[in-house]
Amino acid sequence: AWEESLEAFQKYVFLNPDQPNPQDSLGEMYLRLGRYDEATAAFHRALALDRRFNWTRMHQIMLELERGAVEAAATLAESPEVRLSDPLLKGFWDNLRFEILMRQDDLRGEEALALSRTQECETDPRGWAQLARIRAREGRTAEVGQALERLIAAQDATSGAGPDTTALAHQVHGILASSQGHPLLAAGHYLRAAELERHWFVAGSLRTAAARAYLQGNDAASALHALEPILRVNPHHAEATALAARARAALRS
Secondary structure, eight states: OHHHHHHHHHHHHHHOTTOHHHHHHHHHHHHHTTOHHHHHHHHHHHHHHOTTOHHHHHHHHHHHHHHTOHHHHHHHHTOTTOOOOOHHHHHHHHHHHHHHHHHTTOHHHHHHHHHHHHHHOTTOHHHHHHHHHHHHHTTOHHHHHHHHHHHHHHHHHTTTOSSOHHHHHHHHHHHHHHHTTOHHHHHHHHHHHHHHOSSHHHHHHHHHHHHHHHHHTTOHHHHHHHHHHHHHHOTTOHHHHHHHHHHHHHHHO
């Protein structure tokens, strides 16, 4: 199925050689398959056709994160060439900035970004979603509930735009369980959130979170099971590969 999809995108590029979107779509497919050099080349071709095609820049950030190159991703995210006029793109872009800050263990940076989003637009559900995640990591349960209430109100105000509330609830409960010393319970919530998540990149991050929690709870077999869908498609995924190696080592010991 993946090879058929790849052929379809290659045909899309052949039929539209002067458009950046086909090159970007082909690059994203290569990215999902872990064919990073080919993805990089496709992204470069897309930007050569249109330097302002910021969806490609977003996918370049994803590529660096999948490689485990967090600082390179951070540099791309702060590119002065980026102009985010598309609200949908801005939402995705901010989510990647949150992911970078989380991997840098910069909780205050995450909080500042989340608060700026909620202050900029009180009906932006993604800002409240991120604030709920932050408060969960801090163990501030009452404020988690308040942020989730604001998220639901924002979802209603925007006709359901934003993250899946059920997926988010599982993610937040997973973070709370982890902060309270229940890694196996956390892992179960992360996996359920991954199953409900619509975007492949976010689902992958949730699966790696589940694997980390399983390893913390000394369940290496379940950690490998959580990672299997990632590694089946992309055997070069840096974080998933490292976690799988830890799990296999634990099973051998």
